[in-house]
Amino acid sequence: MKKLILSAIAATLVASPMAIAAADAAPVQRERTVTTVKERPNGRTVVTQRTVRNNGPRAWRAGQRFDRRYATNYRVVRDYRTYRLAAPPRGHYWARSGRDAVLVRDNGTVVRVIQRSFR
Template identity: 65%
Template sequence: MKKFILSALAATLVASPLLAAAPAEAQQRREVTTVRQNNNGRTVVTKRTTVRPNQYRNFRTGQRFDRRYAQNYRVITTYRNYRLAAPPRGSQWVRSGRDALLVNGRGNVVQVRGGAFR
């Protein structure tokens, strides 16, 4: 009985990383099939596969800010609660993960405050 339990435990330890990695890859790869008809009556089937890389980024000063790549994106309106200075006119503080970013009106990162959020 002990040998059976130990072998089952060993098998789960070996197989668990493989099972954990499979759903992550499945989420990144997506296949879309489109079926439509042309004016002449022919049916056209189009298959397209899209792959999403790791979408979150660590932003640095001078980079272009795109909120699609920000983890836990929020606009910070109560900047005093987080000990941040008032943003200049046309700029705003935004949250990306645990960092606070000052983004100007053109969409460039002006300042990064790392670890502003717990």
Template identity: 80%
Template sequence: MKKLILSAIAATLVASPMVASVAEAAPQQRTVTTVKERANGRTVVTTRTTETRGWRAGQRFDRRRAANYRIVRDYRTYRLAPPPRGAYWARSGRDAVLVRNNGTVIRVIQRSFR
């Protein structure tokens, strides 16, 4: 009986960091509810779910999951370094993301846009 309990405790200790890392890597979701009242007395409620994602170097950049995605061509305006050959700066929310042409994230600068 002691061996069974000890093996269960050991399995729990081994598996717990894996569960935590999967939870951290998953994108966070935010629900936005908009309520509008029209002149005719009707109330329109719109609910949408958006994913907020914290990009990290080495991840695959998917522009469909980036909030407010734009390619940044005037990088000097935002005090960003010129991108190396075969890369470009992209905007994802308030973050500046340096992306290779194959879609791999090279660098992330958080809160570089207002």
């Protein structure tokens, strides 16, 4: 009986860090309700509600279309030397999306992504 209890405790100690790591790796799902109120010409008021889900920061990849509406904490990075980024070529700019630095062409195509560039 004592060996059974000790082996159960040992298995719990081994499995608990893996369970915590799996929970941290899962994307954060946040939901919020958006209420829209519209007034019609005949005097009626229409109220619609919908649920919007945000699954956390977006993972950008080269070749994707960059849309700043989907970038978390979007900023154009003008002081790229401070963050040890190379000077962008002509017709490109660095953008911040969460903790990632994204090199974007003027037409909106992602050229390069450097993850965890910002603290």
